[in-house]
Amino acid sequence: MPFSRSISVVGCHAEGEVGDVITGGVLDVPGKTMFDKMIHFWTQKDSLRNLLLNEPRGRSSMCTNLVLPPCDPRADAGFLILESEEYAPMSGSNTICTTTVLLETGMIPMKEPITQLSLDTAAGLVTVTAECEAGKCKNVSFDNVPAFVFELDYKVDVPGIGTVSVDIAWGGMMFAVVDAGSVGLTIENRFGPKLVEYGEKIKRAIQKVYTPVHPENPRLGPVSILCFTHPLEEGPRGKTAKTTTVVSPGRFDRSPCGTATCARLAVLHARGELKPHETFIHKSITGTEFITHIRGTTKVGKYDAVLPTVKGRAWITSYKTVVLDSSDPFPEGFRVGDQWHVSE
Template identity: 55%
Template structure:
């Protein structure tokens, strides 16, 4: 064997979205906080992300999480989220997958029927309550970072669409939310390609026309996701709606999206459409569900916001050892525009 690197990864999906978890082969990363560690990886060690997520080892439809020690005394561990083109400060499905992998592999001891733990994400501390039975992490409820609205009913100009009314909010990533029905979408699987094309154009236009900077961390800025919001309808358990989130470089999130659900809850609360404690059953394009609810209202800088709880489940799909041969001509992989779309 002539390997330069070997990385152990647990394969996991949450509600259909693949978010693998690195459990071995990377020791620690420089930085005092997990946000610092994320910035180091982004600027000094991006080869890890590229090796695992770009071809020929990875694909555009997956993310990967790097579990790291946390210096925060309240946290049991930290994790950095790596997406195809971006290091987000927070992700719901990646949190659910990371918790499931940590508990089911014994990296953090599982307590039945409930395991409580705290993770440090780049965006802040995330409190977790995992329902566990017979060695299985049945579901994960996490208390997200504070979420808030940047703009309601903002008009933007989108090439090919004209004037479009959107909302902009932060749910752990910065989202532009568009009315799916007004654009002729029902968010069904046969619309996936069109949703991606339109969504990327909306995101590019909104990012240029609606400046968005986190009031407490200016390094978190710029709209980076589009959420197509379906109609809200009453449900015996609360409110129910379907949504579709477009992830760069141009694909649909397979899950209902935890940060997208949080961003939508912030908008709905700002409009008086949902109250603390009331549930939102959020559906994905493939019919999987997350449950979102507002745990508390709070202030973020000069903005009023919420802290949402998101509940979902994940499943381990496999255990992988990714290796890098010293003679491999693609140590950091490659991308092709047939699947790795270029932003317009």
């Protein structure tokens, strides 16, 4: 068969967000850290991301994870997160997907009822606890890297919208957090196109005037992702809030978004609305949820930071081999304007 690429992939989703996992067909690359490996793929081997995520093999609403040997000797495995517009340093839903695949396929031995492991990411070491029963990951909880706030109520002028108040925070990615009601919207599917439009406009406006600098790695910016929120509510299981995250080039995260949740925990703590060890349930536009809490506090450079823990579930959906025929006219796929919000 005239195939120039053959890649083994396990299909998976976490609380609705697709996070497929590459388990074979891709070699390791040089790098002292997972961040170095991420940059190597981004600058020298980006054809892999394009092949898998662009049409006709991929779609706008999906991510793919690449399992690699870890750089940190404390880690059981390393992985990189491939998204449509970027390589994410960290992702909660993708951590949950990758853990589920590693354990349910036997790549890392599953121990019942609890399996503990560590994963090396471009954002740092993430420790994971999986509740397991009869060969299945019932849920996955991860202790994320510290999350902290750069700005509260930062005012940005957005063409076509006006002045918008945003919170800028690190949760494993650089986030803008915006109260949906402040721009006249609520998190409902009927407002889907407008939420995406506003989210992309606000992100672009922030990028022109403000670039947050992570004290431990200045290359982790700029703001590339935006979380719309509703105010906190008191519920029988703890404090809750609805959310949706706008991922470029213009779509919703189908899960509550783990890194958005961590950024939101940092914002809520900075505002005095959430204390350590209080339960916070983040609910997505699809109705799924992450159960979270702040397990402690720390400092990152000059910033007060929280230590977030997030729990969710993932399910394997397929086992597939993705191939590239040598005569295929789209070796890196394509995008069209009906789904991808592109003009060319």
